[in-house]
Amino acid sequence: MHFELTDEQRMTREMVRDFAQNEVKPAAQDRDHSGEFPWDLIRKMGSLGLLGLPIPEEYGGAGSDTVCYAIAVEELARVCGSTAITVAAHTSLGTYPIWRFGSETQRARYLPRLASGQGLAAFGLTEPEAGSDAGSTRTRALADGDGWVLQGQKTFITNGSIAETVLITAVTDPGQGTRGISSFIVEKGTAGFRPGRDEEKMGLKSSVTSQLFLEECRVPRDSLLGQVGDGYKQALITLDGGRISIGAMALGLAQGAYEHALAYSKERVQFGRRIAEFQAIQWMLADMATEIEAARLLVYRAAWLKDQGALYTREAAMAKLYSSEMAERVCFKTIQIHGGYGYMREYDVERMYRDQRLCTIGEGTSEIQRLVIARHILGKL
Numbered sequence: 001m002h003f004e005l006t007d008e009q010r011m012t013r014e015m016v017r018d019f020a021q022n023e024v025k026p027a028a029q030d031r032d033h034s035g036e037f038p039w040d041l042i043r044k045m046g047s048l049g050l051l052g053l054p055i056p057e058e059y060g061g062a063g064s065d066t067v068c069y070a071i072a073v074e075e076l077a078r079v080c081g082s083t084a085i086t087v088a089a090h091t092s093l094g095t096y097p098i099w100r101f102g103s104e105t106q107r108a109r110y111l112p113r114l115a116s117g118q119g120l121a122a123f124g125l126t127e128p129e130a131g132s133d134a135g136s137t138r139t140r141a142l143a144d145g146d147g148w149v150l151q152g153q154k155t156f157i158t159n160g161s162i163a164e165t166v167l168i169t170a171v172t173d174p175g176q177g178t179r180g181i182s183s184f185i186v187e188k189g190t191a192g193f194r195p196g197r198d199e200e201k202m203g204l205k206s207s208v209t210s211q212l213f214l215e216e217c218r219v220p221r222d223s224l225l226g227q228v229g230d231g232y233k234q235a236l237i238t239l240d241g242g243r244i245s246i247g248a249m250a251l252g253l254a255q256g257a258y259e260h261a262l263a264y265s266k267e268r269v270q271f272g273r274r275i276a277e278f279q280a281i282q283w284m285l286a287d288m289a290t291e292i293e294a295a296r297l298l299v300y301r302a303a304w305l306k307d308q309g310a311l312y313t314r315e316a317a318m319a320k321l322y323s324s325e326m327a328e329r330v331c332f333k334t335i336q337i338h339g340g341y342g343y344m345r346e347y348d349v350e351r352m353y354r355d356q357r358l359c360t361i362g363e364g365t366s367e368i369q370r371l372v373i374a375r376h377i378l379g380k381l
Helices: 007-034 039-048 066-077 081-101 104-115 174-180 231-267 279-307 313-343 348-360 366-378
Strands: 121-124 140-144 147-158 165-171 181-187 193-198 209-220
Touching: 007 039, 007 066, 007 081, 007 348, 039 081, 066 081, 066 231, 066 279, 081 104, 081 121, 081 147, 081 165, 081 181, 081 231, 081 348, 121 147, 147 165, 147 181, 165 209, 165 231, 174 181, 181 209, 181 231, 231 279, 231 313, 231 348, 279 313, 313 348, 313 366
Parallel strands: 121 165
Antiparallel strands: 140 147, 140 165, 147 209, 165 181, 193 209
16 A cells, blocks of 8 residues: 655645735735635636646646645645635536536536636525535526526535536436436526525635525526436535545645634743643644544545545545544644634734634535435334
């Protein structure tokens, strides 16, 4: 077994870490306070190829593997969770499905712009009554002449109001249950398609999370992604990949928080000694470092399995579950090590603590991950 990164993966880490440190980190706190979306960073990341890492070069992407992509998300999250989730939602949820399930015409039309960062993508799955239970989708799509008419509402959509392209799941045959759900590519500006409010969130404040409304929204027949009735299956496959992204994001947030805690423990003096000399602090740091390494192995293994074309649903769920809950423990201990200072908004660790909270919810809650894992290890009882 080989645990070393390839040359390409090491170069990706070095490149993204340098970009994150020099371009993303300096204004991360300001963006968190203002809620301003960083279009300047999107353009820069697009020119570096970071918005199309796993997309083949023939469609304008970098042609990198999933491990490279996970590393990129991890490194961005290490300094700014908002930037990481924007890239993750755009790549895993909005762009990748077009490559995986789209026709050659759809790939040629959408992927070059999305992979180069000329436009962002989003994934319109969640609804007010269909979050973890994606099979309860109520948005409808009716065949009408040479197109489809979409009617419904989506909520909590990352990149929703700013995305150029949104994948929308809708019911095409109510009598078929989950086999009656299909996916459609809907472009910004389409008549009847409009964003609602951008949500006020606990964390990830410089990312955009929106409501979307489809009111007699007519799209051409070739907006259908794949075949009629494939939408639910496509969504599950997409979420498997998205869970690797969220695992990588949680991993990066934990790594960044841990590095702050480690540095602070060597500087802060109490009772005449640096607090790193106290066993209570040492044990917290030891636990943090160990759990981060365990999470990294889970995330990278799930990404590697995807690259091998192997089944990875269980492994992606495990990586997402463990990494997201690990990030909460690490960020909690980081605040504890910082004491009162960690509770102050001027410190990065306060932002990281808020940002990580989404990781146990997005792309399926921890409870859903446990359900997925249990189904795989128990089989049919």
